[in-house]
Amino acid sequence: MNILITGYNGFIGKNLSFFLENKKNIKLFKFGKNNNLRDLENYVKKCEIIFHLAGENRNKKKNQFINNNFKLTKDLVNLIKKKSKKTYLFFSSTKQIESKKNIYTQTKLDAENYLKKNVSKNLSVKIYRFTNIFGKWAKPNFNSVVATFSHRISRNKKINVSRYNETIEFLHIDEVIKLFFNDIKNKKKRNLQLVKKFDNSYKIKLFDLVKKLKYFHKYRQKLIRDTELAYGFDKLLYSTFLTYIPVKQFKYNISAIKDKRGSFFEFVKSKNNGQISILVVKPNQVRGNHYHMTKVERFLILSGQGYFVFRNLISGEQKKFLFNSVKETIVETIPGWAHNIKNTGKKDLIAILWANENFNKEKPDTIHYKL
Secondary structure (H helix, E strand, C coil): EEEECCCCCCCCHHHHHHHHHCCCCEEEEEECCCCCCHHHHHHHHCCCCCCCCCCCCCCHHHHHHHHHHHHHHHHHHHHHHHCCCCCEEEEEEHHHHCCCCCCHHHHHHHHHHHHHHCCEECCCEEEEEEEEEECCCCCCCCCCCHHHHHHHCCCCCCEEEEEEECCCEECCCCCCCCHHHHHCCCCCCEEEEEEECCCCCCCEEEEHHHHHHHHHHHHHHEEECCCCCCCCHHHHHHHHHHCCCCCCHHHHCCCCCEEEEEEEEEEEEEECEEEEEEEECCCCEEEEEEEEECCCCEEEEEEEEEEEEEEEECCCEEEEEEEEECCCCCCCCCCEEEEEEEEECCCEEEEEEECCCCCCCCCCCECCCCE
């Protein structure tokens, strides 16, 4: 299947290109600013599907909007008319057409209308009036408020927003790519479609958007997070935020508690899901010798060997569990049972552990008890 992408080097175009390049039985043709109409004609002849993503949305010269939004669309349609085979064209437009009047929205509307007038048996058109799209590879200070805010906040620069209470609808770039891929797999019989509503979009006030991004920036290196980053808008927003941070921020140091017995590193602390930490025990050393009232810890030994000792505080019952890193074993501490861990090997014992609550120095649920 031959597919043409106009505007392949833009925000949507880059994401679509990388996605389709990994798909079998698809050959991509790319049209951009460095190509000419002869190139376009050659590509159109070969391609059954066209994603028309090229356009102008920010330029001081009025004629650039006319040339890149309307005229290019007109030229594309006229080249398609010369073909005998049917072409499926998917056009990226904007929801701003419905609320704002400027040269950008006018030329986009003109392009839409031209496409509608030229729908035929050999030309199927699907128009997407996209809301604000966000994700990786958008240009800061250009066409994505999320990209702009993320870029500036991660560099401790001020954000200038006049309408903090304005609610904006956002659509993640991956949802856009899913829509396009479904279009490729399921070409519609109807020759004209206009899509204005999107099921997987998110609405948020600008004030709350800035608040979330500032929170990501402030607490990312402190390991603490209040938001759930495994699903929904916060997951997508955090992933997007990271793509705009300076490269030097890709790594950062964390503090550790160290003594002769070994060391303890906090890795991730979550308000809702407890914390993950790393424990290092030196050879022939013992860590623990305490119990918890409600706190639970789950240990997985990554390296080394040793044993856990548990003692029931009420009955005095005692149990000993041997372990080593060869056999993947999880040991879970139980409230009301005192416990410790000893390294019986010649190398450091390293374990990753999850606790169902964050350590609180003011109210530590860790009571000393010598086993």
